[in-house]
Amino acid sequence: MNSENPENDKLKFSRRDVLAGLVSLPVLGVIGYGLMKHHESKKKLGSGLIRNIKPIIPAGIPSLVEGKTINIGMVGCGGRGGYLMKALGFVHPDRIDEFTEKANNNKYWADYLKEFNAQENLNIKITAICDVFEKNARRAIEIGANAFRNGKEGKMETAPKRYLRYHDLVAAPEVDAVIIATPDHLHVPIALEAARHGKHVYCEKPLSWTVAETFEIRNTVKETGIVFQLGHQGRQTESYQAAKSLIDQNVAGKISLIEVCTNRNDPNGAWVYDIDPEGNPDTIDWKQFIGPAPWHEFSLERFFRWRCWWDYSTGLSGDLFTHEYDALNQILKLGIPHSAMASGGIYFYKDGRTVPDVLNMTFEYPDRDLTLLYSATLSSEKNRGKVIMGHDAYIELNDTLIVNLDPKSTQYKEEIEKGILKPHEPIYSYVPGQGKIDAITTPTEKYFAGRGLLYTYRDGKAVDTTHLHLREWLNCIRLHDGTKPSCHIDQAFEEAITAHMGSISYLEGRRTYWDEVNEKII
């Protein structure tokens, strides 16, 4: 390809040289055109919607209200009780040692420990504990003493006092507020006594075990004026708050059906928990455990797997549906349904349990023109998600939020026809921690949006919602000005009545109705 005389190359610059030098430049033009087109289509997609919508994104973690140290009494210090103490900043020293050792060669545990240590000190003391199982009580004393998040060798705080009976704990002067993490049938009896002693209450969900006590606790909380928070930590989930702001702005159009589900497929998820070898009639205060429940001879199975029996539990409806319900009550202010109908059975775990392991419930809201559908099985992990179906879009909710366009939408008809919005494709996504709602425009974004990847890792700042929920309760106690936590007693009342309507329908094989005027399930 060189010219015949190489010397000439250095001297002459022929037309041929110019051509060969510049021949590839038109390619740049083509790429420029491609970029322009790419940019245009990207701008087009989503821009039409984003312009008019002003989503409200939660503004980070609310700061801690200053005030005196709050003394906490823990009633129920088993699995959930232990988790709540961790969310308060208290973990058993043995576990701290265990985390530290694992963190040396495992990134998951390193992050876990880092996240726990980064959790803000809530300025509380665990001054009293009560558990009917010796082992739980013993460990809770050691957990409560570990105010500095140390291992076994580290400095400890004064250990909390152990009370054998919850009646004495809630009456104790060194207790300002009580956290209840017992089986369902003991929630209200403990909460009632605590409230009557003027103690603030954080109670695990569901609020109640029977319908009658639901009214009693609501009245008592109101009369005493204590700060009450029900343990639905989903109240702190960012994507629910973002979803609410989008729905309030009619992004989804008229909502006619909401589908929520529970899908689990392992013994633990089906409440078949391990039976602790230390459990026996000497180490378990069986009589106190039974409380208001019908008498039954001592049974390790019933003690450790109490969720399997109506005698102590509220089954799928109270234990798992309530999470879903409370999320939707938060987003849509659903309130108590007009009617409920349930069916199901014990189809997989034929282990002597009385609560169903498959349950389907429909709740009708004729005033809102919508149905809430709950479907659960404890023997399949096929996750069906949480879907709010509107005429214009359907919203898939998780830790993340995706709004998908309905191709037959009326509201977006024009945009669909103009090609600004594509039918069946997601139009918004929200990933917590990013602080914004995106219009989805690239295949990668679409793919990652629903998988919560960024959430799990959000700069190591993934915050435990249970921590935030407890913190909100403590803030309200310190404010002492009538400010209510997000899952206050009226919300809790709606949650419990709705769950009971479902359970009664299942047990009696009939449709149940809510008589709003007389406040009665009929």
Next chain:
Amino acid sequence: MEYSKSKLTALVLLRLAIGWHFLFEGMVKVLNPSWSSKAYLLDSGGFLKGFFEWMAHNTTILPVVDFMNAWGLTVVGFSLITGLFSRYASLVGIILLGLYYLSHPAYPGIDYLFPSDGSYFIINKTLVELFALYVIYSFPSDQFVGLERCWKYIKTPR
């Protein structure tokens, strides 16, 4: 180094194709202010997984990685298309592709969130493109077709 017409055509076409790919990928990222390599890095697999995840988590490093990546792709692409310094550009491109490959190696048993467009074992399209750049590096064509031909003239003392 002399090439037949056919060889030169093949080399230039390969150089233009890779340049096109790089430039477009680079410019799309440069023009999108919210683009970040974070999700890609977090999805890393293989023995350097920890290193790439560390980059994704590090708020100082990540913007540098994003900048170098977007502009690296753009500059390499521009150079390959115009035929100016494309030997150096090939080397930079090889490094970039090498890093992409190391973060998402095609080894059995590693699953990525972003699905693959085919079935690969060790060799995937990233690696093929990397070797193609090695060809570009070893058989330069800028001095025949490309701005370097003009550059050479300008640089030559008369």
